[in-house]
Amino acid sequence: MNGHISAVEAEAAARADSVERNVTEQVARARTAQKEFGQAGQEVLDAAAAAAAWAIMEPGRNRQLAELAVRDTGLGNADDKFRKNYRKTLGLLRDLHDAKTCGVISRNAASGIVEIARAVGVVAAITPSTNPAATPANKIINALKCGNAVIVAPSPKGYSSCALLIEFIHAQFAKVGLPSDLVQVLPPPITKAATAALLRHCDLVVATGSQANVRMAYTSGTPAFGVGAGNVASIVAASADLNDAARKIRLSKTFDNATSCSSENSVVLVEAVYRSALDALAENGGVLLDAAQKERLQAVMWTGGKLSACCTAKSAVEIARLAGLDDIAAKAPAFLMVEEDGFGVEHPFSGEKLSPVLTIYRARDFTDATSIVQRIYAYMGAGHSVGLHSADPAEAVQLGMNLPVARVISNQAHCLATGGNFDNGLPFSLSMGCGTWGRNSFSENLGFRHYLNITRVAYPIEERVPEMDDLLGDFFRRYGR
Template identity: 65%
Template sequence: MQMNEEKDSPAARTVAALVARARAAQQVAEGYDQQRVDELVAAAGWAIMEPARNRALAELAVADTGIGNVDDKVRKNHRKTLGLLRDLQGARSVGVIHEDADKGITEIARPVGVVCAVTPSTNPAATPANKIINALKGSNAVIVAPSPKGWSTCAQLIAHIHAQFDRIGAPRDLVQCLPAPVDKASTHELMRQCDLVVATGSQANVRAAYTCGTPAFGVGAGNVASIVDETADAELAAERIVLSKTFDNATSCSSENSLVAVASAAEPLLAALCARGAWLLGAARKAELAQLMWPEGRLSPAVIGQSATRIAEKMAAREGAGRPEWQAIATARPSMLIVEEDDFGEDHPYSGEKLSPVIALYRVADFAQAADTVRQLYAYQGAGHSVGLHSARPERALALGLRLPVSRVILNQPHCIATGGSFDNGLPFSLSMGCGTWGGNNFSDNLNYRHYLNVTRVSQPIPEQVPSEREIFGSFFDKYGTA
């Protein structure tokens, strides 16, 4: 009885109406050829990339969420969307997409249907745009479930997309948004009624996606560490780290949360970081900052997506804090705040994700201890995501990939910019990073258009290819015999 009541709830009825409209529109899109589908993609991309719209969306996002900064959101909206459109250009997603004559296999792309896109407040324009474009590339309809704080930005983005659809004569209902106020009930109903869920944001949303009864892709928790070894160029490493850690006030799950420096590299690295505006906190200031950041054992919204200067200003206004020193730090307008750490876990909150320009520094004896330190960090939080390495020995990146529970190893690059795809690396442009089984996910790729497709395979007969027992067991027999 309770289940029937839930299915007839106001949220269920509202979502059912949206889904019905989406299904009707998707049936239209399913008849489009590749050229027409690519027009949908271009229309949605231009909706966010046109400079005036881009900046207005960035300003609205910061005004409504209080997270990040406008100029970086403008760059993110532009760069991530442009990179995604580059990845999709020429990609086949309609009809026959691959033929293998030797194996007699023909692959046909088929839509998944109606996609539920759960998106976070940290990227209320860029992440919905990325998911919408990928979904459209597969001839799907998509309904966005934004965070409550990000609703107005998402709604404005979709209004821009609808205007572009009007220009090309495409159905508006291909892209929709849950009506405000967005809550757990409506989001969970959307998850239940759609054909595929793609969830980015809190681990609570990811867990809900995985248990909603609908096929789902979800992402793991971020808590990226970057290793700086004894061969690294300290100036280049510092430049990349500051660029990454300060971008959009460290709202990205790919922003570094810890630096693991080999002993001989630590002081040159610190000097280079401080020359770029970083501020190393002493033990007293570290303890005071922890009270602001984790007042009840959980990361406080008071620091999420705030600049280092703003955080220092908040500390200068707190009772019981070292106000003169915090005021001096705020006046210096630091780029980021550094604390030294040597342990891991709940009793050492700086070892976890901070979603702000605050970073922990671990000093280690050598590269082997650096790798083990990252392993211990990820045993607490962040397993499966990625690790950074600043080194003149690229073979060490391979060693980390063979040993650590990570889906990506980022060598000598600004981590948060590189991990989600960049114009100077080969990773797909995405704002949703799979973390594999290490991170509780069912994929370890950067979420891309292939995840929004079903693929039908036509199998034709080919000449029989039956191996001999010797071809299969030869090396085994030679080593162990045939008993």
């Protein structure tokens, strides 16, 4: 070892330098565009967000994006992606409508506080292959609404859809007179090195997708919002409307072939309605496998202890055929069901499956059902959300008090409701924070306020100093001084 480097090492170093240089130049262009855009005023910010929204919502473009996503990722189905692209964007526009995101946004005479919204700068948006158009669109619209520039780091499989989306956005920008450098995408090939460089040079990271990407975001040295792992469970209580519950579970479990992290992976049925609930699920397209069929399905879904990509976001019929269950496939199931009573790596069906395969647990009662969900989330999915089908509203609050979840979805199709829907009050988002349970820094749906800095001006007000007994009197009376 005489101090010389090999040709291979030299080539690798040159590639690394090239990647770093290209990303640095891309971020510099974004900064230049954002500097003027961030000071342009609310009307311009609103026009930019609307342009990006219409780029994906227009039916012809939306159809192109949905079909390209399925063609190039092999995940989900185009009709559901079409609906997702439209509804999630429409809902986001509803949430953003009339929201003030620049200049003075709040004045409180009593506290003497004036709040001023400030852009964060350049946002790096890590997006997954499961939603290669809807997720980047959501992040781009939020970023623009708040006066930021954004550079998307898509998954390699999702690059083509993301690039086409941004091409559509640039065409809309041309109508408004906005610079295309406000919204960019990393050039192909999408590599970990390029993504890592982007994260280092931007001002904020918003990461949705694999836990590896989220960890990369959190360790980049740049402020980051990342999401936790999905592995949603739903409870069907004794008082549930079983037909309604089964219909909503089917809708949630089959939408886009279960690409969503909010699709149920397990359903816990209480003993009092166990058989009736299974019958209702069967009437809604679920097919329950026996022990031998379950074993064959497990062999194809997991290899070397890891979830196999061959079944991810495929239809139940395709998955059954891959498992050699042609008799099951012939029944044209909407989703497959397996019974389980264990948790953890030795029981892989207790984890996330990203496919229309539903794990069924039997619980003695509601208390036992809650305990079962606790054990599922101790393995995977803590922080995300839980579903409940019940006629007793108090049971939903009970789950919220006891389970490690940021959301309790009551009597709704879970995957449609968790990220906001027109019949609940959650904000529309494709990125759900999972709190400290999911090792996240936030526990709400990622929204436009996460893309802002807030400056607070404090004016003097009349001094109000409380008496000590006003604050500690009750303590003193109870416990003495």
